[in-house]
Amino acid sequence: MIPKLGLAHFSAINVPPHEFARLAAAAGYGRIGLRLCPPFAGAPHYPLRAGSDALRSLSRLCVDLSIEVHDIEAVVIDAGFDPRTMLPTLEAAAELRATRLTVAGDDPDYARLAANFSLLCELAFPYGVSVDMENMGWRSIATYAQADALVASIAADNSGVLVDAIHFFRNGGDMAQLHSGLARVRSVQLCDVAGPAPETAEAMMAEARAGRLPPGEGELPLHALLKALRPEASISIEVPLSEPGCSAAYHIQHLMACTRQLFEASNETSPKR
Template sequence: MKAHSVELAHLTALDLDPARFAAHAAQAGFDSISLRIAPVAPGAVHYPLRAGSPALRDARAAIAGAGLSVSGIEIVSLTPALDVTTIEPMLACGAELGAKGLCVTGDDPDRVRIADTFARLCELAIGFGISVDLEFMRWRPVARLEDAIGVVSAAGAPNGFVLLDVLHLHRSGGMPAHIAAADPALFRCVQLCDAHAQIPPHLDVIGEARGGRLPIGEGALPLAQIVAALPGHVEYAAELPIAPEAGAVDALVRSRQRIADLIGAHAR
């Protein structure tokens, strides 16, 4: 089996700017990174970059200098009021960085409207060579795997996919069998982490997702079964919010090796 490259998602150490995050990921043995270039909510941490700007060129040079590439950009909320044309500068930035995917979340309860929004965004993104990956999260209207599958299937875009985060799958009641039963063409990328069997009492579902995950192999998620259920073409990422303090890189190194072990033992 060929070796799989593995991305490190920016949420892992969102306090690090793109250049520092690339160095952090490279030190832990990852092959690519995603970048949070738009905020998850107004005022949230992000690193805005503009196509053609010196800041983007500097970031791209630093990432390449670390031996990494940019595999994805984040994050767009599909709200009822979203004008997808406003995302074009972000897509232009992503294309200049070499990103293959744009992560979006489903924040519109109207399934017909959100499928149309998703389809129009996909149509815009395809001109930049970028796929659109819909990530379901339990606290959003697109909360479960079946919700995301419904939106992506209804949109019918060749560059539209479901982004599978294993924590969100588990906390929304999803199981490996649900992945295996789905159309494999719906999946392009999976984000791996580990977690406690139950949400710790001092956290809620959002707090756990953004700061309470565990390194790979140090929790209770059925990662081997999930990897075995995934189609062979998927790309792998790790989303591991671990503060950049003593031991953080060691935890990431362990996680990177365990991902390789999981893929080697269980991937199709």
Template sequence: MNALRIGVAHLTALELNPSELVALSAHAGFRAVGLRTSPVVPGAIHYPLKAGSAAHRDLVRLLDDHDMLVREVEFIPLVPKIDVASYEPMFEAAAGLRAQAVTVSGDDGDFSRLSANFAALCDLAAGYGLRIDLEFMRWRHVGTLGDARRVLDAVARPNAAILVDALHLARSGGTPVEVGELPPAYLKAVQICDAPSASPAGDEAIIREAREGRLPPGHGALPLTALLHSLPSGTVISAEMPFAALGAAERLALAFKASKRVIEQALHEDEGNA
């Protein structure tokens, strides 16, 4: 695991624009951010950025001033009629921010078509030095870790990876053992939060929990230290913790402190077992 630069996903404080997120996240202790530059669904909150624009240049300067990285930009749903080429401006802007990856979801029941579109996204992203991370979620067609692994096996692209979200892993029936069985090249990033052991009933409740009901790491029952132990060397770790009970600054501070505590616990256990 890589505990040197803990990141934070934009969903943790989606009410903040990118500049606000960078500044407040840096103040909280984070060293990297994710940015929602494209909507999860049409009309949803996002903050589009155009390469070379004044806002884009200002954000690059702000990242440099705070010694912050952009881990990922999101979000691309791999729907049946996706226009892959239409995402090139998003990739250009992401590359200008020195982002590492773009997050996508699998929303097509036709495996061959989904795999072909995923491969095309990977090929387009490769020209910008970007990785494509496929995030599985129980309510989507790519709903499990196994589903995501089959897609990566099919496309065989060097810049394809799986994004493992601790909550989505648990709610889809996955385990840290399965994560540890992935080829190391398939896993570059993990997002952590916490939740009760009991899963909400039904997809609507699962979605609501994922978007609004996550707990700070270490405040629930998810096997976070086991998950962290299962990661290959170099995997980056980010917090994704929307928690409406607190304002954005307080939420980010709690997310960092809780994440750092869990990561340090896992590192301490690693040292004890060495």
């Protein structure tokens, strides 16, 4: 059985939200993520405001297309982060009926990072939004174990861990760690990669932003990851379009085809009950 699949906006980040929703729906996705916040200076994003004509029309379009807005990204909790600045984004998320906000931790002061993450969860709660911490090898929360420990320490009902396959496996994550914190894994992003793991922060960023492969076309143990997940975990695909001359529509459709093949192969190798 193939669950309802989502598509992260980073997979075709140069496509504006309205067209992105149309392309995702046409390819069979049931959910999308939208990048309303820049994860770093100059990163492409679409800062839609609550109550604006653009956001209202996008919300109506998603209803017409029968596609959900699952998560809003990408927020970096760094040393200068003030959770209160996220209130306009949370308002926009609520208007879009999004249920999750994706964040990364990049503050060397762990106590301050934990306090800001906790406050962000508190602020997000009235909007019906949960907050997922994602590890990235070049940030303070570099490993899955660190992300899971942070989420466990604040124990907010609307907090969770996002497992991105490239960041999970490239930064020391293993299935034993995953099983120990599985109840906190609320969202998963699938992709693949091949070759040796990069060793520098610059190389990690380059691989994550332009070196990913469609699920099943690389070397990551994605079958084991899928078999470990709880049924309620939301699964999306995040593979940036990096091939010159490839259209966003074809790329989005190809990611869906590859992911369906991955699930079908996983189902075939699962033990019969």
